[in-house]
Amino acid sequence: MKSLTRNWQTYVGFSFKSLAIISLLLLVMFVSSFTDCSKVPTAVDVASSALKSVPAYTYKIVNTYVHDHRGFTQGLVFEGGFLYEGTGLRAQSSLRRVALETGAILQLHRLPDH
Known part of the structure; x- marks a missing residue:
């Protein structure tokens, strides 16, 4: 075989x-x-x-406001006519309460640098 x-x-x-x-x-x-x-x-x-x-969303800019150019915004909430903003750069992080119309910082709480 x-x-x-x-x-x-x-x-x-x-x-x-x-x-x-x-x-x-x-x-x-x-x-x-x-x-x-x-x-x-x-x-x-x-x-x-x-x-x-998928729905298509659009936007329209209706106004612009003054903002502290040194604040690197990481979180933003609008409540009761004020902006509550978390900003951050190394050794410069803070929580702020800001007047929307003027951009004035009404309250500032600095966060410790870690």
């Missing part, structure tokens, strides 16, 4: 394992040719449908 296998490999140039792998690949290619790829959504289809469902 061994000599028959060797003779067949010499004659064909493939082993049984190679022939089985090639046959399997051909079968997969043949079966996949029957799938309908036209129904698979493309990246453009997915992106355009996602854009349609």
Whole structure:
């Protein structure tokens, strides 16, 4: 049997394992040719449908206010006509209560440098 296998490999140039792998690949290619790829959504289809469902927000600048240019704003809350602002730079962090119209700092609490 061994000599028959060797003779067949010499004659064909493939082993049984190679022939089985090639046959399997051909079968997969043949079966996949029957799938309908036209129904698979493309990246453009997915992106355009996602854009349609996402609301677009706009803005309008209605006024500008004075602000301390040394204050690097890290947190900002508007409550009761005042701005409550957390600012921070190394060794200059603070919490402030600011008059919106004038930009004047009404209260200042410096935070320790850590």
